[in-house]
Amino acid sequence: MKQLQDKVMQEGLVLSNQVLKVDSFLNHQMDPVLMYEVGKEFVRRYAGEKITKVLTIESSGIAPGVMAALELNVPLIFARKQKSLTLRDDIIVEKIYSFTKQESNEVTVSKKYLSADDRVLIIDDFLANGEAASGLARIVEQVGATVVGFGIVIEKSFQPGRSMLLDAGYRVESLVRVASLQDGKVSFVEEEQEVPAR
Amino acid sequence: MKQLQDKVMQEGLVLSNQVLKVDSFLNHQMDPVLMYEVGKEFVRRYAGEKITKVLTIESSGIAPGVMAALELNVPLIFARKQKSLTLRDDIIVEKIYSFTKQESNEVTVSKKYLSADDRVLIIDDFLANGEAASGLARIVEQVGATVVGFGIVIEKSFQPGRSMLLDAGYRVESLVRVASLQDGKVSFVEEEQEVPAR
Numbered sequence: 371m372k373q374l375q376d377k378v379m380q381e382g383l384v385l386s387n388q389v390l391k392v393d394s395f396l397n398h399q400m401d402p403v404l405m406y407e408v409g410k411e412f413v414r415r416y417a418g419e420k421i422t423k424v425l426t427i428e429s430s431g432i433a434p435g436v437m438a439a440l441e442l443n444v445p446l447i448f449a450r451k452q453k454s455l456t457l458r459d460d461i462i463v464e465k466i467y468s469f470t471k472q473e474s475n476e477v478t479v480s481k482k483y484l485s486a487d488d489r490v491l492i493i494d495d496f497l498a499n500g501e502a503a504s505g506l507a508r509i510v511e512q513v514g515a516t517v518v519g520f521g522i523v524i525e526k527s528f529q530p531g532r533s534m535l536l537d538a539g540y541r542v543e544s545l546v547r548v549a550s551l552q553d554g555k556v557s558f559v560e561e562e563q564e565v566p567a568r
Numbered sequence: 569m570k571q572l573q574d575k576v577m578q579e580g581l582v583l584s585n586q587v588l589k590v591d592s593f594l595n596h597q598m599d600p601v602l603m604y605e606v607g608k609e610f611v612r613r614y615a616g617e618k619i620t621k622v623l624t625i626e627s628s629g630i631a632p633g634v635m636a637a638l639e640l641n642v643p644l645i646f647a648r649k650q651k652s653l654t655l656r657d658d659i660i661v662e663k664i665y666s667f668t669k670q671e672s673n674e675v676t677v678s679k680k681y682l683s684a685d686d687r688v689l690i691i692d693d694f695l696a697n698g699e700a701a702s703g704l705a706r707i708v709e710q711v712g713a714t715v716v717g718f719g720i721v722i723e724k725s726f727q728p729g730r731s732m733l734l735d736a737g738y739r740v741e742s743l744v745r746v747a748s749l750q751d752g753k754v755s756f757v758e759e760e761q762e763v764p765a766r
Contacts, residue, residue: 393678398648398678399678399681400634400637400643400644400645402638402643428627429627429630432598433631433644436600436630436631437600437634440603443601445597445599446597446598446600447598448598448627480591482591483597
């Protein structure tokens with residue numbers, strides 16, 4: 371998605387070879403018009419997939435998730451990282467390990483809002499090691515529902531998340547694919563490389 | 569807001585005299601179309617106020633906040649409850665006490681995204697004791713910016729937050745005002761009572 375790639379180029383800060391900071395439009399300040407475009411792009415890519423629910427994880431997944439859900443006119447569920455006082459019974463809990471924070475967190479979804487006939491689009495802001503993404507997929511599959519695929523705003527393609535999800539048979543649509551953050555510079559995956567000439 | 573009040577009536581669960589659970593459309597599962605209507609209603613109420621930024625706090629404020637920001641075509645900032653790895657310098661930190669959780673949390677906003685000429689609409693999902701709301705106002709005022717007012721999805725009018733904010737001179741627009749949760753029943757503030765006959 372050209373518009374989003376330009377935004378990463380203009381405003382993304384490379385903090386290390388692993389960490390890209392996009393606080394100006396995604397992770398702290400948010401560009402709502404861009405988020406709406408992001409939501410619509412996910413819906414375009416998954417057209418015809420009869421999605422019944424969008425699932426994301428708090429907090430930075432909520433804005434792109436709710437925009438996709440608005441465009442699809444289906445509910446958004448956001449998985450909770452902290453145990454809520456009002457979310458107690460009939461919950462699905464999955465442990466998700468964060469490499470950046472070097473700790474495991476329990477992520478919770480209420481069983482009430484997912485059922486076996488749901489077709490779920492999972493949306494997240496970043497895909498790196500794929501721990502959050504696969505944890506969300508396990509939650510969906512625990513109730514017998516179908517993971518239609520993943521919608522990722524920014525993929526760090528030099529980390530193993532994408533391959534892991536593809537190997538597990540999932541569809542992954544990432545709007546921006548970062549090939550490298552070496553030497554303080556963002557470079558992108560050239561999409562031509564994705565479809566080898568026959 | 570009639571549509572939202574109906575939703576609270578139909579789907580809200582009264583867990584105690586103090587706690588209303590609205591996990592089906594606001595705090596866990598989210599109704600994106602309703603959230604868009606909520607965002608538009610805030611914008612309608614604050615028409616002409618020349619708002620330049622919307623400020624909210626993760627996580628449940630993000631969806632109504634981003635919808636208002638979309639309608640206004642201004643950025644949304646969401647204050648962070650946990651220290652972010654990529655949010656380190658030039659930050660404003662405020663302590664916010666949670667009566668329900670009985671603990672203080674530090675809430676963080678980057679100075680980069682607020683300036684003295686900003687006119688800020690503060691949006692949150694609930695208003696109860698007003699601790700989060702006044703903490704967000706202190707953040708805005710620390711940089712010399714103006715709090716235009718508060719946009720609250722559900723106000724628990726039997727708790728002191730609203731009076732505290734009004735006494736401090738702020739404008740408060742709450743889309744649903746809950747008068748009481750006594751005996752497991754939700755009752756609403758009759759808006760006629762707000763404007764006494766002369």
